[in-house]
Amino acid sequence: MARTALPPPAVPGTAGAFPVTVDVVALTVRGAALHALVVDRLLEPYRGQAALPGGFVLPGETLEQAAGRELEEETGLTVPAGVTGTGPWHLEQLRTYGPLGRDPRGPVLSVAYLLLAPAFGLPAAGGDAAEARWVPVGGTTAHLAFDHDRILADGVERARAKLEYSPLAAAFCPPEFTVAELRGVYEAVWGTHLDARNFHRKATGTPGFLEPTGRLGGSGPGRPAELYRLAAGVDPTAAVLHPPLLRQVSPGPAAPSA
Amino acid sequence: MARTALPPPAVPGTAGAFPVTVDVVALTVRGAALHALVVDRLLEPYRGQAALPGGFVLPGETLEQAAGRELEEETGLTVPAGVTGTGPWHLEQLRTYGPLGRDPRGPVLSVAYLLLAPAFGLPAAGGDAAEARWVPVGGTTAHLAFDHDRILADGVERARAKLEYSPLAAAFCPPEFTVAELRGVYEAVWGTHLDARNFHRKATGTPGFLEPTGRLGGSGPGRPAELYRLAAGVDPTAAVLHPPLLRQVSPGPAAPSA
DNA sequence: TCGGCTTTTCGTCAAGGTGACGAGAATGTA
DNA sequence: TACATTCTCGTCACCTTGACGAAAAGCCGA
Numbered sequence: 001m002a003r004t005a006l007p008p009p010a011v012p013g014t015a016g017a018f019p020v021t022v023d024v025v026a027l028t029v030r031g032a033a034l035h036a037l038v039v040d041r042l043l044e045p046y047r048g049q050a051a052l053p054g055g056f057v058l059p060g061e062t063l064e065q066a067a068g069r070e071l072e073e074e075t076g077l078t079v080p081a082g083v084t085g086t087g088p089w090h091l092e093q094l095r096t097y098g099p100l101g102r103d104p105r106g107p108v109l110s111v112a113y114l115l116l117a118p119a120f121g122l123p124a125a126g127g128d129a130a131e132a133r134w135v136p137v138g139g140t141t142a143h144l145a146f147d148h149d150r151i152l153a154d155g156v157e158r159a160r161a162k163l164e165y166s167p168l169a170a171a172f173c174p175p176e177f178t179v180a181e182l183r184g185v186y187e188a189v190w191g192t193h194l195d196a197r198n199f200h201r202k203a204t205g206t207p208g209f210l211e212p213t214g215r216l217g218g219s220g221p222g223r224p225a226e227l228y229r230l231a232a233g234v235d236p237t238a239a240v241l242h243p244p245l246l247r248q249v250s251p252g253p254a255a256p257s258a
Numbered sequence: 259m260a261r262t263a264l265p266p267p268a269v270p271g272t273a274g275a276f277p278v279t280v281d282v283v284a285l286t287v288r289g290a291a292l293h294a295l296v297v298d299r300l301l302e303p304y305r306g307q308a309a310l311p312g313g314f315v316l317p318g319e320t321l322e323q324a325a326g327r328e329l330e331e332e333t334g335l336t337v338p339a340g341v342t343g344t345g346p347w348h349l350e351q352l353r354t355y356g357p358l359g360r361d362p363r364g365p366v367l368s369v370a371y372l373l374l375a376p377a378f379g380l381p382a383a384g385g386d387a388a389e390a391r392w393v394p395v396g397g398t399t400a401h402l403a404f405d406h407d408r409i410l411a412d413g414v415e416r417a418r419a420k421l422e423y424s425p426l427a428a429a430f431c432p433p434e435f436t437v438a439e440l441r442g443v444y445e446a447v448w449g450t451h452l453d454a455r456n457f458h459r460k461a462t463g464t465p466g467f468l469e470p471t472g473r474l475g476g477s478g479p480g481r482p483a484e485l486y487r488l489a490a491g492v493d494p495t496a497a498v499l500h501p502p503l504l505r506q507v508s509p510g511p512a513a514p515s516a
Numbered sequence: 517t518c519g520g521c522t523t524t525t526c527g528t529c530a531a532g533g534t535g536a537c538g539a540g541a542a543t544g545t546a
Numbered sequence: 547t548a549c550a551t552t553c554t555c556g557t558c559a560c561c562t563t564g565a566c567g568a569a570a571a572g573c574c575g576a
Contacts, residue, residue: 011363015314017275020357020367056273059365063356096354096369098321099278105269107317109278109367111354180524198564200525222523223571243562244502438553456535458554480552481542501533 018099018109022066023054023148025094025155026077026115028134029172029188034159035134036152038144039074042130045104046145052152053132054110067091067113075132079115090116090171094155102147110146114155116171138191163189165244167209170230178217178225179203179210190247206241208234276357276367280324281312281406283352283413284335284373286392287430287446292417293392294410296402297332300388303362304403310410311390312368325349325371333390337373348374348429348494352413360405368404372413374429396449418447423502424495425467428488436475436483437461437468448505464499466492 026037038050053074057066068079068091080089094114099107135142137156143149162168169185170177183199186192204210210228217227284295296308311332315324326337326349338347352372357365393400395414401407420426427443428435441457444450462468468486475485488494 011277011366012314014316015277016317016319018278018315018367019269019273020276020278056270057276057357058272059274060358061274062358063354093353095351096321099315100318100320108269109276111367178524195564195566196523197525197527197566202563204525218523218572220523221521221573223525223573225524242504244504246500246502246563436553453535453537454553455537455555460534462554476552477544478552479544479550481554483553504534 016099016107018107020057021054021108021110022057022063022070022113023052023110023151024067024071024113024115025052025152026071026075026117027137027155027159027172027189028117028119029185030119030134032184032188034137034156034188034191036137036156037075037077037132038135039133040131041145049145050135050142051145052112052148057111063093063111063113064091067115071115077117088118088171088174090114090168094151094158097147097151110151112151112155114158116159116168118172118174160189160247164246165241167230167234167239167241176213176215176217176227176229178227180218180225182210182228186245192247202245204228206243206245208239209241274357274365276365278315279312279366279368280315280321280328280371281310281368281409282325282329282371282373283310283410284329284333284375285395285413285417285430285447286375286377287443288377288392290442290446292395292414292446292449294395294414295333295335295390296393297391298389299403307403308393308400309403310370310406315369321351321369321371322349325373329373335375346376346429346432348372348426350495352409352416355405355409368409370409370413372416374417374426376430376432418505421447422504423499425488425492425497425499426494429494434471434473434475434485434487436485438476438483440468440486444503450505460503462486464501464503466497467499 024037028035028037037053039053041047041049041051053071055066055070055074057063061069071077071079079091092114094112097110097112099109102108102110137152144152159168163186169182169189172185172189173181179200180196182203183194183196186199187194208231211231213227213229215227216224218225282295286293286295295311297311299305299307299309311329313324313328313332315321319327329335329337337349350372352370355368355370357367360366360368395410402410417426421444427440427447430443430447431439437458438454440461441452441454444457445452466489469489471485471487473485474482476483
């Protein structure tokens with residue numbers, strides 16, 4: 001292609017120009033376990049291997065738009081526009097992985113995003129990648145392409161840490177949910193067991209977190225639970241839980257002597 | 259320069275290639291206030307205006323290398339190699355700011371870094387930018403070039419949040435410091451006043467945070483203080499303070515009635 | 517219909533953390 | 547030497563947390 005008349009940017013000639021990809025760590029809670037979304041690559045490199053959904057940023061796109069487009073193309077998941085904010089779904093930038101030594105095609109910059117979603121979106125295979133599927137995190141996580149193993153680990157760790165001091169666990173839940181569902185999210189993400197009674201006290205007692213709807217939900221055995229929603233006007237990105245819901249750290253207290 | 263025989267990367271032709279800059283939010287505590295490092299730009303755009311130190315990433319560089327190089331070129335600050343870890347100094351990636359609408363020269367990606375440093379490094383003017391200087395944060399922060407106001411705000415907020423649950427305050431201190439110096443860091447970054455006695459109890463009582471050196475320091479009036487250092491083997495990036503040192507949130511409790 | 521069983525929700529209680537504050541120790545200064 | 551200043555250690559009331567008991571309110575099988 002001939003050099004077009006597009007005005008070359010007045011950046012110094014020594015500056016490099018890098019292809020930029022966007023990779024998405026999409027997490028959800030299915031059953032009682034945390035799952036991540038992976039796709040099987042159709043193209044080289046790493047053809048046939050599992051990878052995080054993602055792809056190159058096109059000219060004229062924002063990073064968020066690229067993340068949403070790639071997700072939709074490869075997995076059929078349609079992220080509601082502009083959902084870096086409230087409600088179920090939560091999209092936030094994770095971090096950027098440097099241009100060197102991570103892509104056999106050469107220096108490529110990758111901006112990773114973290115998506116927390118309720119479990120209802122079963123991905124439909126299609127687009128640039130075959131067979132999008134949820135894989136349990138921490139289990140048989142086969143090696144992912146590129147440095148996606150590390151990106152996935154960073155995303156999971158970010159999610160775990162954020163549950164402590166932000167109302168982000170609600171991003172995994174439908175718009176209205178029970179305290180038990182919310183507790184299930186914490187248990188799945190942290191991989192721990194939480195006392196239902198204490199969790200109920202803390203979750204409902206934390207100001208600016210939950211808001212009762214007045215309705216009842218749940219059809220299983222046992223007493224029906226009250227339905228809650230995220231407190232109105234809460235931006236899960238910025239809101240802070242006080243006091244935080246801290247996970248246990250010292251798992252091994254000294255065994256009481258006889 | 260003619261097209262060299264370097265194998266063109268096999269990235270899709272539709273993928274964009276973006277110039278990438280690295281901008282550094284360098285924070286320190288001087289006196290009793292948090293300060294940020296800014297430089298005056300010598301080149302267009304925004305010539306003469308204050309901006310965060312930074313510049314374009316060169317081919318063959320990692321992002322961290324670019325951050326260190328730009329800092330050294332523009333401010334004379336030499337960041338010790340590989341100090342994403344322990345000790346004074348702390349460099350971590352902040353976030354990436356999208357390619358659209360942030361540079362008049364066209365789409366430019368900017369990866370921002372956060373540097374926490376002790377106060378000893380008085381920057382020497384030179385390099386690509388004139389007059390590097392510390393400006394107090396939150397005070398007369400004149401408008402910075404590009405979207406650097408937002409980047410600075412994000413960096414300050416990250417630093418404030420990280421002090422709560424990480425031993426990162428020590429990055430602002432010399433290798434050995436007193437509890438009062440450490441408290442001064444918290445007070446400057448958070449902009450609050452902390453009770454010296456309670457802070458002493460929490461800081462020295464938190465496991466895995468401080469380690470007494472046995473020596474005494476401080477030459478001002480009053481009883482000399484013991485010198486501490488960061489506990490051995492602590493990686494401030496990953497270590498977590500339990501319990502966290504939480505800042506006050508609800509400043510207005512109900513006034514007790516008569 | 518009627519006990520079990522399960523789950524939610526509310527209380528109780530001891531242990532430990534937190535903020536407010538008193539007081540002694542150890543220094544510089546007038 | 548008297549005083550101010552700062553560091554360090556204690557005390558005490560209040561709150562949160564974790565462990566756990568128990569009532570409420572629905573299913574399920576006999």
